[in-house]
Amino acid sequence: MKTLLKGGRVINPAEHFDQVADVLIEDGKIAAIGSQAAKASGIDATVELTPDHWVTPGLVDIHVHFRDPGRPDKETTASGAAAAIAGGFTTVCLMPNTDPVIDDLPTLAYVNQEARKTPIHIHAVPAATKELRGEEITEMRSLYSDGAVGFTDDGKCIMNGNVMRLALEYSKMLNVPIMCHAEDYNLAGHGCMNEGYYSTRLGLPGSPNTAESVIVARDIELARQTGGHLHICHISTKEAVELVRKAKAEGVHVTAEVTPHHLTLTDATVESYDPDFKMCPPLRTEEDRQAMIQGLLDGTIDAIASDHAPHTEDEKAFTFDQAPNGVIGLETTVGVLLTHLVHTGIIEPSLLIQRMTVGAAEIVHLSVGSIAVGQPADIAVIDSQREWTVDPTRFKSKSKNTCFKGMKLKGKAVMTFANGQCLMNEVDAKALQPA
Amino acid sequence: MSIAPTAPQTDRDTEKSAAWHHRHVIDSADLTRQNVEEVLRTAKTFAEILSRPVKKVPTLRGKVIINLFYENSTRTRTSFELAGKYLSADISNFSVSTSSVAKGESLIDTAETLIAMGVDCMVIRHSSSGICRQLANHFGDRLGIINAGDGYHDHPTQGLLDLYSITQRFPNIEGKKIVIVGDIAHSRVARSNIHFLNLFGADVHVVGPSTLMPTDIGKLGCTVHNHLEEAIAGADVVMCLRLQKERQKSGLIPSLGEYITYYSITRERLKTLCKPDTLIMHPGPMNRGVEIASDLADDRNISLITNQVTSGVAIRMALLYLVLSTPIERGGLA
Numbered sequence: 001m002k003t004l005l006k007g008g009r010v011i012n013p014a015e016h017f018d019q020v021a022d023v024l025i026e027d028g029k030i031a032a033i034g035s036q037a038a039k040a041s042g043i044d045a046t047v048e049l050t051p052d053h054w055v056t057p058g059l060v061d062i063h064v065h066f067r068d069p070g071r072p073d074k075e076t077t078a079s080g081a082a083a084a085i086a087g088g089f090t091t092v093c094l095m096p097n098t099d100p101v102i103d104d105l106p107t108l109a110y111v112n113q114e115a116r117k118t119p120i121h122i123h124a125v126p127a128a129t130k131e132l133r134g135e136e137i138t139e140m141r142s143l144y145s146d147g148a149v150g151f152t153d154d155g156k157c158i159m160n161g162n163v164m165r166l167a168l169e170y171s172k173m174l175n176v177p178i179m180c181h182a183e184d185y186n187l188a189g190h191g192c193m194n195e196g197y198y199s200t201r202l203g204l205p206g207s208p209n210t211a212e213s214v215i216v217a218r219d220i221e222l223a224r225q226t227g228g229h230l231h232i233c234h235i236s237t238k239e240a241v242e243l244v245r246k247a248k249a250e251g252v253h254v255t256a257e258v259t260p261h262h263l264t265l266t267d268a269t270v271e272s273y274d275p276d277f278k279m280c281p282p283l284r285t286e287e288d289r290q291a292m293i294q295g296l297l298d299g300t301i302d303a304i305a306s307d308h309a310p311h312t313e314d315e316k317a318f319t320f321d322q323a324p325n326g327v328i329g330l331e332t333t334v335g336v337l338l339t340h341l342v343h344t345g346i347i348e349p350s351l352l353i354q355r356m357t358v359g360a361a362e363i364v365h366l367s368v369g370s371i372a373v374g375q376p377a378d379i380a381v382i383d384s385q386r387e388w389t390v391d392p393t394r395f396k397s398k399s400k401n402t403c404f405k406g407m408k409l410k411g412k413a414v415m416t417f418a419n420g421q422c423l424m425n426e427v428d429a430k431a432l433q434p435a
Numbered sequence: 436m437s438i439a440p441t442a443p444q445t446d447r448d449t450e451k452s453a454a455w456h457h458r459h460v461i462d463s464a465d466l467t468r469q470n471v472e473e474v475l476r477t478a479k480t481f482a483e484i485l486s487r488p489v490k491k492v493p494t495l496r497g498k499v500i501i502n503l504f505y506e507n508s509t510r511t512r513t514s515f516e517l518a519g520k521y522l523s524a525d526i527s528n529f530s531v532s533t534s535s536v537a538k539g540e541s542l543i544d545t546a547e548t549l550i551a552m553g554v555d556c557m558v559i560r561h562s563s564s565g566i567c568r569q570l571a572n573h574f575g576d577r578l579g580i581i582n583a584g585d586g587y588h589d590h591p592t593q594g595l596l597d598l599y600s601i602t603q604r605f606p607n608i609e610g611k612k613i614v615i616v617g618d619i620a621h622s623r624v625a626r627s628n629i630h631f632l633n634l635f636g637a638d639v640h641v642v643g644p645s646t647l648m649p650t651d652i653g654k655l656g657c658t659v660h661n662h663l664e665e666a667i668a669g670a671d672v673v674m675c676l677r678l679q680k681e682r683q684k685s686g687l688i689p690s691l692g693e694y695i696t697y698y699s700i701t702r703e704r705l706k707t708l709c710k711p712d713t714l715i716m717h718p719g720p721m722n723r724g725v726e727i728a729s730d731l732a733d734d735r736n737i738s739l740i741t742n743q744v745t746s747g748v749a750i751r752m753a754l755l756y757l758v759l760s761t762p763i764e765r766g767g768l769a
Binding site: 195196197199200201202203204205206272273274317318319320321322 | 541542543561563564565566568569572585586587588589623626649650651652654655
């Protein structure tokens with residue numbers, strides 16, 4: 001089977017390639033790019049694209065929650081994968097705060113087995129400590145040998161500095177990151193939104209920027225001491241960005257990711273008291289948001305990750321202070337970022353795609369995120385001009401808890417290929433039948 | 436243009452004033468100066484009923500009001516209950532124990548049930564900030580919602596009754612120095628007062644220890660102090676807030692004794708720093724000897740505390756009347 005993606009703008013940051021070119025997919029792999037592809041014969045299917053269609057590596061999201069095992073009403077590996085495919089993602093990394101926690105070999109085996117049933121690449125990031133208790137580190141070497149790409153207690157912060165030190169020291173042997181959910185529980189208190197003018201105005205308990213930044217500062221020092229790889233999840237405060245910037249300049253092995261919502265929304269949105277604007281870390285101020293953008297532009301922040309965190313509508317129907325934290329993101333990431341960062345001239349397409357592909361893959365040492373001849377054909381086609389409105393009822397995810405509902409967006413993933421298999425196609429239904 | 440209901444008995448059939456169009460009273464900031472003036476005028480009319488030997492007018496006959504109090508409150512709930520009864524509404528208290536919340540029925544389900552029973556208006560007190568806004572977003576115009584205190588967010592009827600009490604002594608509060616003293620961080624009363632007092636041009640100050648002062652409170656329209664003497668110097672009104680004893684347990688103040696030493700309002704402090712006619716207020720219930728000295732609280736010459744309670748009934752009568760006579764098709768703000 002030979003498929004030609006013809007006339008799109010190929011954006012492949014790993015190779016610093018950004019120009020209109022044809023891409024030939026054959027037998028699940030990239031067979032040719034550019035003039036070699038154009039000259040190919042015996043094409044089975046041709047997808048006619050325009051330069052407004054960006055042909056990018058399959059997108060990579062290193063921070064998603066698929067609630068499997070434990071909460072199939074919220075999401076399963078299958079429904080999560082469907083959401084990823086709809087959003088242009090071909091590689092995702094699963095957080096371990098499932099029920100039971102992904103902290104031992106049998107649970108990891110189950111997760112891997114479910115992952116293999118999907119057509120995309122799903123990797124587990126098991127717990128750094130047993131049952132996420134923050135007390136004893138997990139069997140990292142065994143878990144690594146069964147496919148773990150990193151370790152994290154995400155959703156919880158490892159409050160004991162010595163345990164964090166041990167996790168960084170032990171994981172260093174495996175050359176994988178400890179992914180840090182930075183939240184000092186004493187400082188955060190009962191905070192359910194950012195502490196600031198809006199928490200005062202709305203009478204909601206606030207969590208201060210320091211709840212994040214003091215843990216980031218601590219863990220940077222531990223990474224410096226141990227030489228381990230520290231990855232800061234969902235960074236949200238200007239202070240933490242500055243700490244990471246400084247640590248990187250000093251040679252500490254630290255990386256960071258930021259969510260689409262922290263790049264585009266602020267705590268002013270909580271005025272609605274809508275629990276779909278409640279997540280951890282909370283939406284911060286405009287000043288923090290600008291620091292996120294600056295960090296993304298200057299390389300302090302390596303990747304964009306959705307922190308896709310499904311919850312049922314019933315669970316989210318509580319009062320703001322009682323509702324669970326978390327929002328989903330896989331199906332809105334592309335649209336939100338193109339609308340608010342690319343079409344507004346803030347970020348170049350190639351840099352954005354870098355942070356959503358190879359930049360993310362490098363953190364967890366995965367050899368994906370590039371369009372290279374001979375490699376598996378993981379490709380997203382993004383229609384940069386497609387206008388659409390976020391309608392959660394149309395999501396592939398089982399959950400609807402998005403903070404972008406009703407938002408008018410410009411830009412959408414319209415085709416997704418994994419291993420050369422077309423999994424989603426909104427470009428030309430006749431050219432290719434989705435698998 | 437006729438604005439105030441001069442004859443409450445017949446007002447259900449009279450033309451609705453342009454000065455009020457709200458189906459809900461949720462957030463003090465939803466009310467404009469014109470709205471508030473209408474509330475105060477209406478309250479004044481109703482206050483007269485309270486001094487009659489027969490305290491009942493048929494204004495809201497046939498209207499059904501439910502008091503839904505998820506937090507303990509005797510005075511606010513009773514105030515609403517009497518306000519409804521004086522206007523001939525049928526008003527009941529939906530008993531809410533903490534266990535029924537634990538049973539998991541959401542407030543939306545509770546409200547839906549009550550609407551199905553024919554309720555026209557719900558008066559809600561709840562520990563979660565924003566709950567009234569969420570309900571109003573959900574139910575729209577299907578019933579009236581009055582916020583009787585939500586979390587630390589707002590307590591609009593208290594703010595309005597405080598304003599009403601002050602304007603009885605100072606008809607024009609523009610430029611008057613009004614100082615709110617105490618635990619500002621956990622006070623919905625403070626937030627509501629700051630808004631209403633600003634609408635009428637008062638010079639609003641807040642004072643308390645820095646650990647009880649919320650971030651950026653000054654942006655709501657007040658001058659922030661940590662030292663009582665500096666704050667109350669030359670004040671026209673000093674409004675004390677209740678200090679919850681839990682604040683010490685959670686470490687926000689080092690001790691009750693130190694709080695009393697530096698923030699308790701005493702006659703001596705008033706005498707040396709304020710004017711002879713400086714007024715004292717307290718939303719109740721008071722911790723006598725903590726935030727306010729007993730002799731000040733009981734001094735009818737300067738204490739507005741019992742006036743606040745009476746004003747509370749009149750204000751709540753006014754709001755129940757205004758909300759329940761707002762035509763549904765004209766919609767509310769929320």
